[in-house]
Amino acid sequence: MPDNSLVIIPTYNEKENVEALYARIKKLGIGNDTLFVEDHSPDGTAQIIEGLIERDPSVHILRRPGKLGIGSAHLDGIRWAYAHGYRSVVTMDCDFTHQPEDIGEFLRQGQNYDVVVGSRYLDPKSIADWNLFRKSLTIAGHFLTKHLLKMPYDATGAFRHYRLDRISEPLFGLVRSAGYSFFFESLYILQLNGCSIKEISIRLPARTYGHSKMTVKDAFTSVQLLVKTFFRTHFDKQAYLWTLPPGFAESNGVIEKGQEEWEQYWKAGEENKKGLYDLIAVFYRKFIIKGPLNYFIKREFPLGAQLLHAGCGGGQVDNEVVRWAKVTALDISPTALRRYAGLHRRLAVTKHGSIFNIPFPEATFDGIYNLGVMEHFTEEEIRKILDEFYRVLKPGGKILLFWPPEFGLSVNALKLAHFVLHRILKKDIKLHPDEITRVLSKDHAQRLLEGSRFRMSGYYFGLRDFFTHSVVIGEKAQAPLLLAGHSEKTFPKESRVK
Secondary structure, rough: OOOEEEEEEEEEEOOOOOOHHHHHHHOOOHHHHHHHHEOOOOHHHHHHHHHHHHHHHEEEEOOHHHHHHHHEEEEEEEHHHOOOOOOEEOOOOOOOOOOHHHHHHHHHHHHOOOOEEOOOOOOOOOOOOOOHHHHHHHHHHHHHHHHHHOOOOOOOOOEEEEEOOOOOOOHHOOOOOOOOOOHHHHHHHHHHHHOEEEEOOOOOOOOOOOOOOHHHHHHHHHHHHHHHHHHHHHHHHEEEEEOOOOOOOOOOOOOOOHHHHHHHHHHHHHHOOOHHHHHHHHHHHHHHHHHHHHHHHHHHHHOOOEEEEEEOOOOOOOOOOOHEEEEEEEEOOHHHHHHHHHHHHEEEEEEEEEEEEOOOOOOOOEEEEEEOOOOOHHHHHHHHHHHHHHEEEEEEEEEEEOEEEOOHHHHHHHHHHHHHHHHHHOOOOOOOOOOOOOEEOOOHHHHHHHHOEEEEEEOOHHHHHOOEEEEEEEEEEEOOOOOOOOOOOOOHHHHHOO
16 A cells, blocks of 8 residues: 555646656656546546556546546545555646646655645735736635635635645545636635645746636636635534544444435435535524524423434534533434534534434433424324324423424425426425324324323424424323323413424
8 A cells, every 4th residue: 555645637628638647747756646637638637647657556537527626626636645645745747837847846745734725825826827817816715715704825726736635535535516616615614624734936937838727617616605605614513524523423234214215305405416405504504593492492391301302403403402411412424413413512422313213222312302303294194203202202302303294484495496496497306204194183183192101391483483393392101101181391472382
């Protein structure tokens, strides 16, 4: 397994440059390997690289079926380097915009830093020879990343050095962009996750071996992602963090009912495949659901209570709950658990498992809560889930269920969204797994609870969450349950719903 460095060079129609660039890198005598990430160039670039490989076993090629984006080329090259055990990588362009003679300085600075960035702004003369269009794009990009994302570095350049032995590979898995915005997004993620970053000055000549491949469309797409990254940082910063606390369990090796669908749901959110819906969902959780959750948790459970968040998802709303109670977060999706763990670190224990077969002994928890989970199951499945809740609760323990009603505001908003997507736009898009059993009335919820020996001790539907959920509270009965005329906790007048 090699422990030296790898120079990664994406190529597309670079037959005039690859051999000359290789010769200049080889002349440095730094003992590196070279990987060309080749995007099926029609000009015969791959054949020239194959000729280099025949002469020099330190040259490699990663063939791709076509132009998949400059960012994805860098990302595929970095993944290849991880897979082949390289200690560090240098990434650079093939058109001599980046000077091979600078590689030695990258490697020297990389002894002490996780990332070394080639900066075009430390030297005022660095891009003096560029044309006005290219210079304007570069300066505008630097201004936006500096002021919106608070990155003082040259965040849009491709000439970099990464210490793979110090950077966890999953960090690169958080990068969504396949285009030019890969450069600022990847550096932003590395910065947020505590990687040390060093800038060194580089000077870039006028592009004399081809033309800039960045288009106005590429620039517009990058600005869009930049603005989206700015807002996502404020509403869902955990999406850019990768930190697993002690006690994190990713999988118990058992595939349960529904696991694949929920895993795909959380992966879609992590990979930004649901776009605007995902951002709205984040806003909804943090600004509509979070407050009512904190209110009911603190009212129903004492400080330090042992609570199970059954079907925890990404945990965006649990910030205060994990400080009030001792929370164990359970979910069937490893991706959701990684997000939860990354957000709450040492404040909660995460456990992979199914709510149909909760991996804890009887009478473990003082309480169980979840948000938007129960509606995804049939009434028979709900009975099995409630039976499991009953089993793992201590005597007198409570369940707190945020359960969307048939007439809830968010339910009707999503019905409208699906109508527009399916009937008007003719798009086969599914925003969330099917909702099978919504609450029809207070009596409906009470019947479901009593079927698993719970006594309904409270029910709320109102302004606290803008009529989004029915908040159903049940208590584990310690005596035979009276199915009629039993005592019920008195709620404020606003919460009485018939």
